Amino acid sequence: MGKTLYEKIWDRHVVVQQQAQPDIIYIDLHLIHEVTSPQAFDGLRLANRKVRRPDRTLATMDHSIPTTDRHLPFEDKIAEQQVEALRQNCKDFGIELFDLFSARQGIVHIIAPELGLTQPGQTIVCGDSHTATHGAFGTLAFGIGTSEVEHVLATQTLKQYKSKTMAINFNGKLPIGVTAKDLILALIGKYGHDFATGYVLEYRGEAIRDLTMEERMTVCNMSIEIGARAGLIAPDATTFDYLKGKEYVPQGQEWEAVLEDWQLLQSDEDADFDRAVEFDCSEIEPQVTWGTNPGLVVGINSKVPGPSEVAEEKRQMIESALAYMDLEPGTAITDIAVNTVFIGSCTNGRIQDLREAAKVVAGYRVASGIRALVVPGSQSVKQQAEEEGLAEIFMDAGFEWREAGCSMCLGMNPDIAKPGDRVASTSNRNFEGRQGRDSKSHLVSPSMAAAAAIKGHFVDVRNWPIKVGEGV
Numbered sequence: 001m002g003k004t005l006y007e008k009i010w011d012r013h014v015v016v017q018q019q020a021q022p023d024i025i026y027i028d029l030h031l032i033h034e035v036t037s038p039q040a041f042d043g044l045r046l047a048n049r050k051v052r053r054p055d056r057t058l059a060t061m062d063h064s065i066p067t068t069d070r071h072l073p074f075e076d077k078i079a080e081q082q083v084e085a086l087r088q089n090c091k092d093f094g095i096e097l098f099d100l101f102s103a104r105q106g107i108v109h110i111i112a113p114e115l116g117l118t119q120p121g122q123t124i125v126c127g128d129s130h131t132a133t134h135g136a137f138g139t140l141a142f143g144i145g146t147s148e149v150e151h152v153l154a155t156q157t158l159k160q161y162k163s164k165t166m167a168i169n170f171n172g173k174l175p176i177g178v179t180a181k182d183l184i185l186a187l188i189g190k191y192g193h194d195f196a197t198g199y200v201l202e203y204r205g206e207a208i209r210d211l212t213m214e215e216r217m218t219v220c221n222m223s224i225e226i227g228a229r230a231g232l233i234a235p236d237a238t239t240f241d242y243l244k245g246k247e248y249v250p251q252g253q254e255w256e257a258v259l260e261d262w263q264l265l266q267s268d269e270d271a272d273f274d275r276a277v278e279f280d281c282s283e284i285e286p287q288v289t290w291g292t293n294p295g296l297v298v299g300i301n302s303k304v305p306g307p308s309e310v311a312e313e314k315r316q317m318i319e320s321a322l323a324y325m326d327l328e329p330g331t332a333i334t335d336i337a338v339n340t341v342f343i344g345s346c347t348n349g350r351i352q353d354l355r356e357a358a359k360v361v362a363g364y365r366v367a368s369g370i371r372a373l374v375v376p377g378s379q380s381v382k383q384q385a386e387e388e389g390l391a392e393i394f395m396d397a398g399f400e401w402r403e404a405g406c407s408m409c410l411g412m413n414p415d416i417a418k419p420g421d422r423v424a425s426t427s428n429r430n431f432e433g434r435q436g437r438d439s440k441s442h443l444v445s446p447s448m449a450a451a452a453a454i455k456g457h458f459v460d461v462r463n464w465p466i467k468v469g470e471g472v
């Protein structure tokens with residue numbers, strides 16, 4: 001019997017295997033940030049322990065930091081303490097930190113891939129649920145809790161039960177103007193936000209093969225939003241081209257050797273997945289979430305559904321989502337007006353995302369009364385966007401252009417949506433209060449968010465360009 005990619009990576013990392021016990025697996029890379037690490041370091045200190053592999057541990061700050069005026073003291077003293085604690089911990093335990101003013105600072109899931117730290121066949125963990133992003137490289141990457149962060153810091157290993165495996169076969173090609181974000185939202189919409197609980201997914205098929213690495217990261221990033229532990233894409237020429245020459249990737253003869261090894265990282269043809277799903281890509285439209293979890297999503301040319309359209313056991317959930325979102329069933333998605341637009345996050349804060357948004361924005365102005373933010377996922381994305389003239393396009397149109405961080409993806413830093421704000425957001429979560437108390441989030445792709453900023457409501461970006469002033 002052949003093995004799945006997941007099983008191959010797992011087997012390469014098992015350190016101890018005992019009956020009726022979780023396996024102990026080796027961790028190749030441990031990423032840390034300011035929110036989920038302080039208690040873990042406190043635990044180490046109490047036990048008088050060191051960090052086992054500081055050289056395989058990397059820290060950045062992203063969640064609670066401001067994206068403007070970084071030279072000023074923080075308004076939020078708790079956030080400032082978190083950041084201070086991370087600095088001290090990294091210093092005391094010899095861990096490299098990309099601090100606030102580092103050219104390498106950024107969202108943890110954006111910086112590791114862009115530096116070439118994320119590589120096929122590795123195990124990567126982080127005290128953060130969107131660690132699955134790194135799965136785009138054929139890397140087993142998943143989020144862990146703070147006590148596990150401590151365990152990994154101390155031992156560079158983790159106790160884990162093996163997950164079940166699910167193949168997600170995306171058949172056919174993505175229609176023109178439909179993005180990776182729409183692909184993953186459509187999948188979650190069809191199956192629901194808890195469908196894949198307990199599974200590690202492998203995304204496969206023509207539509208996946210056609211995606212760039214950045215698009216693959218968008219897909220894997222949202223694995224947790226369908227309940228999965230992790231999501232993987234087998235590495236191929238696209239992966240190797242992306243990695244070649246990156247700072248932390250081996251060069252010369254060593255590159256040839258790793259390349260040979262990485263090519264083995266495919267599920268065997270006769271591998272047995274616990275479950276397989278076939279998904280037809282040909283009918284996907286640009287997606288817009290209307291509810292309070294990412295699975296409550298429809299195509300741009302649809303209407304907000306009502307409780308009567310769903311199975312009895314889901315009615316209450318739909319009713320409470322409609323009430324929170326202040327939406328009436330039957331409302332056309334294109335009639336939903338927003339007053340805030342957020343382009344950024346580890347889902348869609350990479351350079352390709354900003355390029356796609358800028359294409360829509362170029363030559364237009366943000367509609368009046370709209371607050372629109374573009375927040376690059378890393379300082380390196382920021383710099384590149386400035387060099388390419390994207391920052392100027394955004395600023396000329398009336399967008400705010402920020403320093404890198406999680407920003408309005410979650411209400412943990414000064415970029416908070418106000419009560420009642422309705423946000424078109426390129427992030428990955430739309431739970432109640434996610435972007436600020438009593439604010440309403442609609443998840444979309446970068447080009448859809450950009451178009452909503454210009455028009456003041458959702459539009460089908462496939463019909464862009466729309467002449468300024470038309471139909472507003």
Ligand SMILES: CC(C)[C@H](C(=O)O)[C@@H](O)C(=O)O
Nearest residue numbers: 035036063127128129130410
């Ligand atoms: C704060 C952090 C622990 C959290 C996570 O685990 O995902 C955050 O990144 C999020 O996206 O909700």
Ligand code: SF4
Nearest residue numbers: 130345346406409410
């Ligand atoms: S950008 Fe959002 S989803 Fe990603 S790590 Fe930060 S808070 Fe979590």
